[in-house]
Amino acid sequence: MSGGLPVTVVTGYLGAGKTTLINDLLAQPHGRRITVLVNDFGEIAIDEALIVSRSGDTIALANGCLCCSLGDDLFDALDRILSAPALPDHLVIETSGVADPRRVTQIALAEPMLAAHGTVTVVDPLNLAATLDDALLADTVRRQLAAADLAVVSKAALCDAAALDQACALAAGHLPARAPVLVAGRTVPAEVLLDRLIEAGGAAPGASGDAAHPATYRSWSYAGDRRIARAALDGLLRRDDLGIYRLKGFVGLDDGSTVLVQKAGGRATVEPAAAAVGSRLVAIGAAGALDPAALERLWRSLSVADAGPQAVSSASATSRTPAAMRPAGIDE
Amino acid sequence: MSETVVYRARKIITMDVNRPAATHVAVRDGRILAVGGADVAAPWGAARDDARFADAVLMPGFVEGHAHMMAGAMWQYVYAGYQDRHDPDGVLWPGLTSIEAVIDGLCEAEARLADGAALVAWGFDPIFLPTERLNRRHLDAVSTVRPIVVMHSNFHLMTVNSAALALVGYDRDTAVEGVFKGADGTPTGELQEMAAMFPLLRRLGIDFRALSRQPDSVRAFARTAQRVGVTTSADLMAELPDDDVETLLALTGEADFPLRIVPALNGMSDTPERVAERALALRARSGDRLRLGAVKLMTDGSIQGFTARLKWPGYLERSENGIWNTPPAALEAMVERLNAAGVQMHIHVNGDEASEVAIAALEKALAAHPGGDHRHTLQHCQMADAAQFRRMAALGLCVNLFANHVWYFGDQHVERTLGPDRAGRIDAARTALDHGVPLAIHSDAPVTPMAPLFTAWCAATRRTPQGRVLGAAQRITVDEALHAITLGAAYTLKLDHEIGSIETGKRADFAVLDDDPTAVAVDALKDIGVRGTVLGGRVFAP
Ligand SMILES: [Zn+2]
Numbered sequence: 001m002s003g004g005l006p007v008t009v010v011t012g013y014l015g016a017g018k019t020t021l022i023n024d025l026l027a028q029p030h031g032r033r034i035t036v037l038v039n040d041f042g043e044i045a046i047d048e049a050l051i052v053s054r055s056g057d058t059i060a061l062a063n064g065c066l067c068c069s070l071g072d073d074l075f076d077a078l079d080r081i082l083s084a085p086a087l088p089d090h091l092v093i094e095t096s097g098v099a100d101p102r103r104v105t106q107i108a109l110a111e112p113m114l115a116a117h118g119t120v121t122v123v124d125p126l127n128l129a130a131t132l133d134d135a136l137l138a139d140t141v142r143r144q145l146a147a148a149d150l151a152v153v154s155k156a157a158l159c160d161a162a163a164l165d166q167a168c169a170l171a172a173g174h175l176p177a178r179a180p181v182l183v184a185g186r187t188v189p190a191e192v193l194l195d196r197l198i199e200a201g202g203a204a205p206g207a208s209g210d211a212a213h214p215a216t217y218r219s220w221s222y223a224g225d226r227r228i229a230r231a232a233l234d235g236l237l238r239r240d241d242l243g244i245y246r247l248k249g250f251v252g253l254d255d256g257s258t259v260l261v262q263k264a265g266g267r268a269t270v271e272p273a274a275a276a277v278g279s280r281l282v283a284i285g286a287a288g289a290l291d292p293a294a295l296e297r298l299w300r301s302l303s304v305a306d307a308g309p310q311a312v313s314s315a316s317a318t319s320r321t322p323a324a325m326r327p328a329g330i331d332e
Numbered sequence: 333m334s335e336t337v338v339y340r341a342r343k344i345i346t347m348d349v350n351r352p353a354a355t356h357v358a359v360r361d362g363r364i365l366a367v368g369g370a371d372v373a374a375p376w377g378a379a380r381d382d383a384r385f386a387d388a389v390l391m392p393g394f395v396e397g398h399a400h401m402m403a404g405a406m407w408q409y410v411y412a413g414y415q416d417r418h419d420p421d422g423v424l425w426p427g428l429t430s431i432e433a434v435i436d437g438l439c440e441a442e443a444r445l446a447d448g449a450a451l452v453a454w455g456f457d458p459i460f461l462p463t464e465r466l467n468r469r470h471l472d473a474v475s476t477v478r479p480i481v482v483m484h485s486n487f488h489l490m491t492v493n494s495a496a497l498a499l500v501g502y503d504r505d506t507a508v509e510g511v512f513k514g515a516d517g518t519p520t521g522e523l524q525e526m527a528a529m530f531p532l533l534r535r536l537g538i539d540f541r542a543l544s545r546q547p548d549s550v551r552a553f554a555r556t557a558q559r560v561g562v563t564t565s566a567d568l569m570a571e572l573p574d575d576d577v578e579t580l581l582a583l584t585g586e587a588d589f590p591l592r593i594v595p596a597l598n599g600m601s602d603t604p605e606r607v608a609e610r611a612l613a614l615r616a617r618s619g620d621r622l623r624l625g626a627v628k629l630m631t632d633g634s635i636q637g638f639t640a641r642l643k644w645p646g647y648l649e650r651s652e653n654g655i656w657n658t659p660p661a662a663l664e665a666m667v668e669r670l671n672a673a674g675v676q677m678h679i680h681v682n683g684d685e686a687s688e689v690a691i692a693a694l695e696k697a698l699a700a701h702p703g704g705d706h707r708h709t710l711q712h713c714q715m716a717d718a719a720q721f722r723r724m725a726a727l728g729l730c731v732n733l734f735a736n737h738v739w740y741f742g743d744q745h746v747e748r749t750l751g752p753d754r755a756g757r758i759d760a761a762r763t764a765l766d767h768g769v770p771l772a773i774h775s776d777a778p779v780t781p782m783a784p785l786f787t788a789w790c791a792a793t794r795r796t797p798q799g800r801v802l803g804a805a806q807r808i809t810v811d812e813a814l815h816a817i818t819l820g821a822a823y824t825l826k827l828d829h830e831i832g833s834i835e836t837g838k839r840a841d842f843a844v845l846d847d848d849p850t851a852v853a854v855d856a857l858k859d860i861g862v863r864g865t866v867l868g869g870r871v872f873a874p
Contacts, residue, residue, distance in 0.1 A: 013659075014659050014661065014662065042603060071601055073541070075526060075530050075534075076541075078530070079534050079539075082534070083534075096659075097659045097662070098655070098656035098657070098658065098659045099655075102509075103525075103527060104527075106508055106509055106510065106525075106527035106528070107526075107527040107530060109507060109508045109527075110500075110502075110506075110508040110510070110511070110527050110528050110530065110531050111530065111531045112500060112501050112531060136656075136660050136685070136689065137659075137660070139652065139653050140655075140656060143652075
């Protein structure tokens with residue numbers, strides 16, 4: 001059922017940072033009309049400048065996104081969305097802090113009008129160890145980690161490097177092999193969150209029918225104002241020695257235009273895109289093949305900082321080895 | 333001055349220690365004026381004698397402390413259960429006691445439907461038909477073109493035909509946990525849990541919750557209650573938007589509306605502050621037959637669904653524990669706030685870890701804001717052990733145990749979910765009473781049928797369909813069980829000063845019975861005929 005409305009489930013224990021992730025997602029210039037069903041409607045804090053209207057339990061944004069309170073019944077909310085005259089481009093469902101996200105994914109798998117794109121589990125590095133030690137909560141949190149297709153470690157800036165490494169290692173012990181761990185900078189690009197993280201039927205990309213492809217990934221991502229010349233971009237996309245399994249995002253060219261870049265396996269495409277601010281790129285590759293630090297260095301050598309305000313890089317490194325997980329460039 | 337009516341009965345069981353039995357009750361202005369013998373009204377002047385109950389037994393109107401309005405809505409669909417049931421209009425639906433009978437019953441109903449309409453049945457329970465599992469092929473014999481949905485009695489499962497499967501595109505390639513497949517790899521027609529059921533329900537326009545809020549469903553709910561002798565029922569989880577409150581006030585204000593309803597506001601969908609505020613505002617809108625102000629909180633799921641939160645050693649057949657509906661920390665905050673605001677809470681707890689967490693939250697809240705006649709009630713509370721009951725007693729908590737569960741799910745708890753030890757002490761009514769915890773017992777209709785005498789029978793006998801007596805030590809006496817379905821339940825709804833017993837000053841609410849529950853054999857308790865009710869002095873019995 002790949003034709004359905006893509007659904008991404010965002011889960012994580014209370015206070016893990018789900019709402020921050022969603023607030024940020026809604027504010028990004030991703031060009032999609034996303035409807036977000038949120039659990040903590042009261043916590044949603046969207047820049048007032050982006051809001052065009054507000055009614056009881058719905059906030060409409062200028063970019064076509066909607067943020068709706070999930071209320072007390074997910075099925076009612078889903079029925080309303082699926083019965084509306086126009087479907088959004090993407091549906092994000094924030095689960096409650098104690099929900100079993102697998103149950104929500106099952107809905108997306110069962111309903112022909114929906115297509116499960118995966119589960120993003122937000123991990124709070126400050127509290128993970130405590131929740132895993134809490135006899136009442138440990139299994140709930142383990143379940144949320146086990147359901148992840150992607151784990152996003154929040155609050156990295158509030159955490160010293162050693163503590164972050166420790167939390168990542170702890171999380172990795174409960175995550176499925178398919179799930180990359182992203183240490184979030186200020187922004188996790190929409191492409192990373194919303195792309196299909198699972199294949200129809202529930203398997204991770206590359207995990208089925210491809211024994212040579214390891215199920216552990218590293219990823220690198222960038223969001224900021226740096227721009228690149230078209231020739232340099234083409235050169236980058238032709239490289240087959242970078243361990244990139246997938247690469248996707250928007251890239252600002254030095255002539256001021258923006259292009260949508262996609263690379264999967266050996267094929268790359270570059271298309272003109274509506275104006276976007278700066279560049280947002282994500283690359284995923286097998287652990288051991290893709291080196292996030294090297295990719296970060298390469299990107300910085302090929303691109304130039306825009307003249308505008310200070311660029312914010314939220315490059316992230318992932319792997320099963322804690323030492324490599326420190327976010328590159330987070331303090332830049 | 334308004335008229336005084338004296339009802340003569342074969343016997344009146346009052347639940348009032350001062351006069352446990354009587355033969356006459358005088359009623360004026362919808363209230364009980366006097367209770368006693370033939371001359372009961374003499375001190376009060378002229379009275380009219382009414383002998384219509386002369387051969388009946390009167391009890392205080394039964395109080396159902398935990399049911400759902402949905403119990404009325406279900407009758408818009410075809411009943412396909414194993415036991416005989418009467419619909420709200422009194423029509424008998426004979427139990428369907430074999431797969432063949434189910435198919436025959438569905439064929440009959442199918443013949444009455446308009447073209448294109450789906451056939452929806454409810455109340456089916458495979459536990460009673462162990463020889464073969466109902467599947468899509470059985471239902472295809474009823475129709476290959478019309479979608480057919482047979483909802484199981486627990487509402488967590490349904491069996492559907494091939495036309496229904498085709499409607500949602502379920503086939504051998506479907507990879508959804510709740511879509512069961514047979515040995516041949518194709519769906520059997522059995523769908524489990526909402527995720528798998530939802531696509532079909534929405535395509536067929538079946539929405540039980542929306543249906544439950546319609547006036548016809550509310551009336552059907554009231555008539556269902558009336559038929560089993562219930563004069564007051566909780567509706568334990570209502571959203572109560574203004575529209576619904578208006579509708580309920582109008583309906584319950586109609587003179588011939590036969591039920592007092594006590595809805596509990598859903599406390600799970602807003603902040604503690606706003607829930608407290610709404611509950612207090614709702615309380616002020618109460619009418620005689622609509623009592624608002626209480627709040628329902630959820631903690632865990634159900635034992636039979638493996639979603640209740642259990643303490644060690646957990647489930648027999650599963651290593652995973654159940655699921656929290658509310659994070660324990662959020663429950664604590666909510667309980668703290670509502671208790672401080674003086675709002676009564678009905679807290680759903682099934683597993684013993686959930687009751688533990690709820691008790692701990694209440695301990696904290698009551699330490700911060702002690703005193704007050706709070707009557708916070710643990711609902712279901714099926715796995716609480718003696719230690720938890722001791723803590724509940726110390727805190728002045730009430731309990732409303734799911735006695736019907738012993739019959740409907742007891743065997744399953746022995747064999748699949750809990751094992752014999754803990755199954756033997758589910759819904760521990762004896763322990764509750766021995767520790768002085770105020771006790772009610774309930775049906776959770778429509779999960780199990782509303783019928784307080786049956787509920788009392790469950791608590792007094794603890795029998796199961798397989799012939800077990802499940803935990804003989806937890807049986808209570810018939811008198812105790814009758815108390816639990818009248819005054820006991822009234823206490824948990826904070827209405828014991830108005831209803832629950834037949835004594836001067838209380839509302840003239842009676843259950844009209846064919847026989848004396850205290851005189852028949854315990855096993856016959858559930859079979860006593862109920863003629864109807866009297867509610868606030870108005871007779872709802874032939
Ligand atoms: Zn209930």
